[in-house]
Amino acid sequence: MMQKYLFFYLSFGILLISPLILHAEPADTKKVQLSLSQAVEQALANNLNLRLKQDDVQLAEGDAQKAQARFDTFLSAEVGAASKEMTPLFQHGATEEDRSKLNGKIQKRFTTGTEIDLGIRNGRFENDAEGILFDPAYNSTLSLSVSQPLLKGWGTDIQMAEIQSAEKQLQASTHLVDSQAADLAASVKRAYWDLVFAWQDIEVQQLSLTLANTLLEETGEKINAGKLAPVEIYQPQSEVARREETLIASERAIGVADDELKLLLNSKDWMATFT
Structure with missing residues (x-):
C-alpha cells in the first residue's frame, strides 16, 4: 500500500513540473515585436523577385522615353x-x-512624319x-x-507605333509588379494572422493544462482523504497527458507559423521569434 502511494506522489510531482519543462525556451531566443504594417513593408522591401520585376519597370520606362525622344x-x-x-x-x-x-x-x-x-x-x-x-x-x-514621307512612314499610326508599343510594355510591367506585390502582401497577412492565432492558441492550451493539473491535484487530495478510490486518479492523469500533447502541438504550430512568416519576409535573423 505504501509503494502504491509513493508511486502516486511521484507521478503527481512529475506531472506538475512537466509543463514548465516543455514550455522552456532556449536562453538565446530573442523575441521581436512586429506589427502587420511592418511585416508587409519588410516583405515588399526584401523580396528579390519583386526587385527584379521593378528593374523591368525601369527598363520599360527607359524604352518609352527613348521612343518619345524621336519627336x-x-x-x-x-x-x-x-x-x-x-x-x-x-x-x-x-x-x-x-x-x-x-x-x-x-x-x-512631328507625329505625321x-x-x-x-x-x-x-x-x-x-x-x-x-x-x-x-x-x-x-x-x-x-x-x-x-x-514629308509619302509612302513608307506616312501617317500618325506608323510614327506612333514604337511609342505605343513601349507604353504598353510599361503598363504590362507595372501591372505585373503591382499584382505580385498584392499577392505577396496577402500571403504576409495570412502568415501574420496564423502566427497571432498560434500565440493565442498556446495561451488557451496553457490555461487548459493548468485546469487539468488543478483537477488532478484535487483528485489526489480527495484520494488521500479517503473520499475517492485510488483508481480515480487515472482519468485526470490521462487528461493532463492529453492536454500536454495538445500544448506541444501548439508550440510546434508557433514555430511553423514563425518560419513561414520569416520566409515571406526574407528575414536574416532566424534565431529571433516574432510576437
Missing part, C-alpha cells in the same frame, strides 16, 4: 574662330588672316591686305527644309 526638338549651335599668318605672294598682299563663325540649327519631327530643319550660318573674314573693299567681310545664310 523632341533638337537644337544645336557651333562657334569657331581661327587666325593664321602667311607670307604675301604679291606686293601689299595679306600677311594675317582671321576667320570666325557662328552657326545654329533647330530640327523637329513631317520633319523641319531650320538653320542659320554666320561668318566673318578679315585680313590686312590692301585694296580690299570690305574688310572685315560678313556672310549669313538662312536655310529651311521640310520633308
